[in-house]
Amino acid sequence: MNDASTKNDLERPSLVIDNIGQLVTCAGDRAGGPESALAIVDDAAIAIVGDRIEYAGPAAGLAENDIDLGNARQLDAGGLLVTPGFVDSHTHVVFAGDRSAEFAHRCAGASYLEILQAGGGILATVRATRAASEESLAELCADRLERFADQGVTTIEVKSGYGLTLADELKMLRAIRQAADSSPLRVETTLLGAHALPEEYQGRREHYVSLVCEDMIPEAAESGLARFTDVFVEEGAFTARDASRIAKAASDNGLGLRLHVDQLTAGGGAELAADLGALSADHLEEISPEGIRSLARAGVCAGLLPTSTLFLRLTKYAPGRELADAGVAIALGTNFNPGSAMSENHSLTLGLACLRNGLTPAEALLASTVGAAGSLRLEGEAGCLEPGSRADLVVHRATDYRHLAFHLGMPHAAVVVAGGRILRESGPLTSCQG
Amino acid sequence: MNDASTKNDLERPSLVIDNIGQLVTCAGDRAGGPESALAIVDDAAIAIVGDRIEYAGPAAGLAENDIDLGNARQLDAGGLLVTPGFVDSHTHVVFAGDRSAEFAHRCAGASYLEILQAGGGILATVRATRAASEESLAELCADRLERFADQGVTTIEVKSGYGLTLADELKMLRAIRQAADSSPLRVETTLLGAHALPEEYQGRREHYVSLVCEDMIPEAAESGLARFTDVFVEEGAFTARDASRIAKAASDNGLGLRLHVDQLTAGGGAELAADLGALSADHLEEISPEGIRSLARAGVCAGLLPTSTLFLRLTKYAPGRELADAGVAIALGTNFNPGSAMSENHSLTLGLACLRNGLTPAEALLASTVGAAGSLRLEGEAGCLEPGSRADLVVHRATDYRHLAFHLGMPHAAVVVAGGRILRESGPLTSCQG
Numbered sequence: 001m002n003d004a005s006t007k008n009d010l011e012r013p014s015l016v017i018d019n020i021g022q023l024v025t026c027a028g029d030r031a032g033g034p035e036s037a038l039a040i041v042d043d044a045a046i047a048i049v050g051d052r053i054e055y056a057g058p059a060a061g062l063a064e065n066d067i068d069l070g071n072a073r074q075l076d077a078g079g080l081l082v083t084p085g086f087v088d089s090h091t092h093v094v095f096a097g098d099r100s101a102e103f104a105h106r107c108a109g110a111s112y113l114e115i116l117q118a119g120g121g122i123l124a125t126v127r128a129t130r131a132a133s134e135e136s137l138a139e140l141c142a143d144r145l146e147r148f149a150d151q152g153v154t155t156i157e158v159k160s161g162y163g164l165t166l167a168d169e170l171k172m173l174r175a176i177r178q179a180a181d182s183s184p185l186r187v188e189t190t191l192l193g194a195h196a197l198p199e200e201y202q203g204r205r206e207h208y209v210s211l212v213c214e215d216m217i218p219e220a221a222e223s224g225l226a227r228f229t230d231v232f233v234e235e236g237a238f239t240a241r242d243a244s245r246i247a248k249a250a251s252d253n254g255l256g257l258r259l260h261v262d263q264l265t266a267g268g269g270a271e272l273a274a275d276l277g278a279l280s281a282d283h284l285e286e287i288s289p290e291g292i293r294s295l296a297r298a299g300v301c302a303g304l305l306p307t308s309t310l311f312l313r314l315t316k317y318a319p320g321r322e323l324a325d326a327g328v329a330i331a332l333g334t335n336f337n338p339g340s341a342m343s344e345n346h347s348l349t350l351g352l353a354c355l356r357n358g359l360t361p362a363e364a365l366l367a368s369t370v371g372a373a374g375s376l377r378l379e380g381e382a383g384c385l386e387p388g389s390r391a392d393l394v395v396h397r398a399t400d401y402r403h404l405a406f407h408l409g410m411p412h413a414a415v416v417v418a419g420g421r422i423l424r425e426s427g428p429l430t431s432c433q434g
Numbered sequence: 435m436n437d438a439s440t441k442n443d444l445e446r447p448s449l450v451i452d453n454i455g456q457l458v459t460c461a462g463d464r465a466g467g468p469e470s471a472l473a474i475v476d477d478a479a480i481a482i483v484g485d486r487i488e489y490a491g492p493a494a495g496l497a498e499n500d501i502d503l504g505n506a507r508q509l510d511a512g513g514l515l516v517t518p519g520f521v522d523s524h525t526h527v528v529f530a531g532d533r534s535a536e537f538a539h540r541c542a543g544a545s546y547l548e549i550l551q552a553g554g555g556i557l558a559t560v561r562a563t564r565a566a567s568e569e570s571l572a573e574l575c576a577d578r579l580e581r582f583a584d585q586g587v588t589t590i591e592v593k594s595g596y597g598l599t600l601a602d603e604l605k606m607l608r609a610i611r612q613a614a615d616s617s618p619l620r621v622e623t624t625l626l627g628a629h630a631l632p633e634e635y636q637g638r639r640e641h642y643v644s645l646v647c648e649d650m651i652p653e654a655a656e657s658g659l660a661r662f663t664d665v666f667v668e669e670g671a672f673t674a675r676d677a678s679r680i681a682k683a684a685s686d687n688g689l690g691l692r693l694h695v696d697q698l699t700a701g702g703g704a705e706l707a708a709d710l711g712a713l714s715a716d717h718l719e720e721i722s723p724e725g726i727r728s729l730a731r732a733g734v735c736a737g738l739l740p741t742s743t744l745f746l747r748l749t750k751y752a753p754g755r756e757l758a759d760a761g762v763a764i765a766l767g768t769n770f771n772p773g774s775a776m777s778e779n780h781s782l783t784l785g786l787a788c789l790r791n792g793l794t795p796a797e798a799l800l801a802s803t804v805g806a807a808g809s810l811r812l813e814g815e816a817g818c819l820e821p822g823s824r825a826d827l828v829v830h831r832a833t834d835y836r837h838l839a840f841h842l843g844m845p846h847a848a849v850v851v852a853g854g855r856i857l858r859e860s861g862p863l864t865s866c867q868g
Contacts (some may be wrong), residue, residue, distance in 0.1 A: 099865040100836035107788045143866060147844070251559075283514045311842060313789055315749055345840040348782065354541045355747055402534035405541075408579070408745060409776040409843045429525045432577065433532040 004039070013047040013054055013072040015420060020044040021079035024330075024401045025056050025351060026369040027386040035360035037370070038401070041302045042074060046082065048391040052418040054383040060357040073416065078429030081403070082375035083365065085154025085392035086371035087344050087383045089283050090303050090333030093148075093158045093193075094141045094172050094179075097128025099338045122162075122196045125338055129162035129172065137175035138347040144336070144343035144344060145183045149423055152238070152279070154392035155373065155382040156187050158187055159190030159230055159334070164208075166215045169193050173225035184418040188376050190228040194246055209242045213249035221253035227377075228279070230258040233272065235265050240272050247276040256377065258303075262286040274298035279377040280331060281328065284318040285309055292319070296326045300382070301375035304359075304367065305354035312340050320357030330359070331375035332367040348409035361405040391420040397432045407432065446778045447481040447488055447506040449854060450496070451829070455513035459490050460803040468796035469824040471804070472835065480516065481536035482825040485853040497513070509856070511829050515837070517799065519588025519826035519852060520780050521806035521817045524692075524737050524767030525627075526539040526615075527582075527592045528575045528606050533772045556596075556773055562826030563596035563606065573608035578770070579617045581778040583857055585849035588736055588826035589807065589816040590766070593664055597627030598642075600649045600810065603627050607659035618852040620713050622810050622823065624662040624692060625654040628672045628680055646682035655687035662713070662810075664692040669699050674706050680708040688809065690811065692737075696720040708732035714765060714809040716753045717835030718752040719743055726753070730760045735809035738801065739769035740786035742783025746774050764793070765809035766801040767840045769838075782843035797837040825854040831866045841866065 020305035021042065028039030047067050055067055058077040062069070102120035115121055128136065141158070148156055158180075160172035173189055180187035201208040219344045220226040229250045238246075243259060252256045256279045262268020263283035270291030273281035281295060282303030293301055302323045310319045323330055334349045335341040346368070353364040373383030381390055395415035398404060404412055412432070416424040455476065462473030496503070536554035548789040549555055563571065575592070592614075594606035607623055613619035617772040622650055635645050637644040647764035654660040663684045665677045672680075677735055684691045690713045695703025696716035697838060704725030715729060729736055734756045743751045757764055760832040767782045769775040775788030780802070787798040807817030815824055829849035832838060838846055848867070 098834075098837065099842045100795075100832075100867065103788075103838045103840040107792075107794045143864075147866070155678040246674070307842070310789060312745075341534050341842075342840055343844060345782075348779075348843045354537075355744060358541075359536075360541045400532075400534050400535075402538045403532065406534045406537040406776055408775075409779040409782045410777060431579075432581070433534065 001212070002409040004431050010072040011049060012068055013049055015048040015075065016020070016045065016072045017075045017077050017082065018045040018059055019079055020046065020077045020082045021399050022081045023056065023385070023402065024081070024365065025085045025385040026084050026366060027384040027427050034360060034366060038362055043281060044082070046393065048420045051391055053387055053389050053391050054179055055282040055387060070390060076429070079399065079433060080414065080429055081398045081401055083394055083401060084369045084383050084385050084398065085394055085416065086152050086368045087155040087376065088148065088153050088333050088346060089157050089280065089331040089372035089375045090305055091158050091278070092161060092337035093144045093156070094137050094160070094175055095125050095129050095130035095162045096137060096140065097125055097338070097339055101122060115280045122339055122403065123199060125162045126164055126196065130165070133173050133379055134171045134178070137172060138178035141175055141179035142183060145179055145185055148346065149185055149416060149418070150413065151344065151411055152394035152416050153346050154185055154416065154418040155188070155378065157188045157190055157376055159192040162197030164193065164196065164198035166211065166219065169216050169380055170223070170225065173220060178223060184421055184423050185300060186382060188228070189226045190230050191226040191255070194231040196232065196237060196241060205242070206241055209238070209245055213245055217246070217253050217255060221255050223401055226255060228256040230260065232260040233267065233269050234260065234263060234422050237342060239253070240268070243272060244276060258282065268297050273300050278379065282333070285314060285316050287319065292322055292326045292328065293324070297330045301329045301331050301371070303331045303333055303375060304357050305333050305341065306336045306356050307342035307343050307349050309356065310352060310358065311342065317356040320359045324359060324363055329371055330363065330367040330373055331372040332364065333372065347404065347407055348410060351392040351405045351408040354405045361402040364405050365401055389432040391417060393417045395429065397430060399431050399433050403433050443509065445483055446502055446504040447705050448481065449509065449856070450503055451480040451509045451511050451516065451849070452631060453513055453834050454480065454511045454516045454864055455580065456515045456835065458488065458515070458517045458799065459819040459820070460518050461818040462798060466637060468794060468800055472796055475523045480819065480827065482716050482854045485821050487819055487825050489821060495603050507816050508864045509744050510593050510863070511519070512593070513833065514801070514848065514863055514865060515830040515832045517644055517828055517830065517835060518803045518817050518819050520586050520604055520802045521589040521801040521810065521812070522780060523714065523806035523809045524769050525590055525592050526769070526771035527578045527595070527597060528571050529559050529563050529596050529772055530566035530571060530574065531559055533558065543795055543847055557633060558860055559772055560598055560630065560632065560816055564599070564602050568605045568609045568612070571606060572612035575609055575613035576616060577618055577826065578778060579610070579613055579718060579751050582780065583619055583850060583852070584847065585778065585780040585845055586828035586850050587780050588619055588850065588852040589622070590669065591622045591810055591814065593624040593626040595629030597631040598627065598630065599683045600645065600653065601763070603650050604653060604657070604659065606856040611659060618857050620816060620837060622665050623660045625650060625689070626664040628665040628676060630666065630671060635749050643672070647682055648774045651680070651683045651687050655689050662690040662692050664693040665695065665745055666696065667701065668697060669701070669702050672704070677706060678710060692716065697862055704729050707734050710850055713811065716767070719748060719750050721753065725811040726756055726760045726762065730758070732840070735763045737765045737767055737809060738791050739840070740790050741777050741783050742769045742775035744786060745776065745789065751790040754787060756791060756795045758797055763800040763805055763808055765806040766798065767806065779843055781838065781845060785839045785842040795836040798839050799835055808859060825851060827861065831864060833865050833867050837867050
């Protein structure tokens, strides 16, 4: 007797992916080390019911678990690699304007001050974003989300932070929501009111922080437009004291805390993140050994953003190796933004994490999936393939997960599935591993 | 009276591209500096007859030059940027095997010696390539050429160098030719017999160099399978004396000389390239000030390969700024190969040239077009858009050429034309400059 015969259609798979040469579920035991956490299964299959994973494991398990294939759409993975969809835990996808000319000036040797004097820098993006309509920002966001989806990114955090008034920050958050509503990607939204001090508050930083704490955070939380808030803690930006005030407001309003810390100057930012109970401390190029221990002790996630280290021409990358060895959970993000990381190329971020942050390909893949999901409080939901998790996955043009970081900065996604829907099917299912 | 009325069909445009927002012909006066060399035309059009550019300039010039549009296919460039197709002057596209596992070992801290002991390194690729059939190598090459074409690369240099026997080097060259014959890309072939010393010649390097000089070079030249020869001059590879012998054989057999020099150790390689009359001295991370002066004096092209500097985790990039300031002609290449630059991402190379070699976006674009063409002796033929040059061009999803390097490592090609044929038309003709 077969239980499946009594299942209704909702419990029958809508999509079955078989002939998976290497399935990396990222749902294994993380305490057992990276290889264990990857939980690799050769000759595997996946069954999806609606937007959820029903089964992910050995191909033989489909029959053993009495999974009724019924009228499921079947996709032959051609013996290729399947991983969870990538999770990008740190981006600034919504902005208006273009800073190509500023980039050229910077390449020609212009100093930071000269760029500011020429009207460049973050405040140029703020001016353009303030001038843009919610509708146009939503369109720009949607185009960029498409490019992320092309890479196999299925969950993405997006920050505000180029509005810097209550109205413009909320406009950005609504634009993100609007783009998210028409996107198959899962989009998690962060209010970054404390990204830069707007021109009209020069010399009155504490007043601006009050605006963030008393108006922006309550409104963003009440409207449900943001799950997190974030602060750029840096010389010339916001102080530890500002961050403490914002952390308190976030806590009072039920928003999770994320921090940009220890990027350009060593400022005890990781220790601050630990003290404030942040979910994630991001950048960390200048983190101290004590900062690494603090993150480990407090269970704060380290967000590595190597594309911006490269883009800013810094030679010191965040010490991913030391962070991993200290037992800190690591998340990867592109940090896509027009000033310091103008690239949606997630594959490049993955490769740089290996080449420059000292991670292994296994650790980098975990940081791009379960690690990033953990920093967004999406454990078990995103970044892994196990029964009940969202059916977000990628069939890659490769047969081994190590190829993803090795074949640097190249897109590998042959098929992208998000929420159980096939988004992308590009070209034949062949490996480029040779 | 209109002369065009007397033209036969061959002289009538087969393809006309209009509504070009920014045309960068790269056909301007290089003595006038990078901006002058780019020769930018706003509101432009291009007319193509067969595989050649008939006209590239202001849109109004089509009528002024009595160009009979006849039955030409018309392509509306949507106000976007058009540049020459990219020229990649240094690649190793043909090889068998996959070194993902070796990459993972390297990331986990394995030393060069440990990797060699585990059967890795260049000789692993040599073993796999020797074992592969000409047919399978041609297929691998063709797949990779497709990925280059996706990026807008329309001319590419491809080296042998993983055979290291007469038969296997010729097999590689025939595989390149076979792939080239079925590819719309222009492929220029280089014999790199002196890439590494094969295991069977350990301790007998001079005998191997004799094989290169007396057998490989004459055969490659006589069969027409190679236009150039190349030598990897480096500690543990080949010496200046070896390079001199090979240069003599190349000259005797009518092959142009290219050199890998000054990559890992400062060895006076640029000076050697100047002495030997090489067309191109590539890598140059460790070039000396005297080496820079030598290249300038001798008119040797400098080949910058920043992807491999990144991939090898070197912190010292070739001094592109100093080379440009000294008046050295610069070419860019991906150096695509499985050991030190596993990436066909030409956009990444372009961006790294700005971020890490110190070029401006204008200089990097010139190095990827006319500069690389010059190093391959294809001046006026490839890398520029002027009457008579090969009709190789890209319509980019951007409105300004500076966006190409700024938007790091992302493909921008919306339409790729090679030899007058439209190869790629992907998605709507919209800009991602916002």
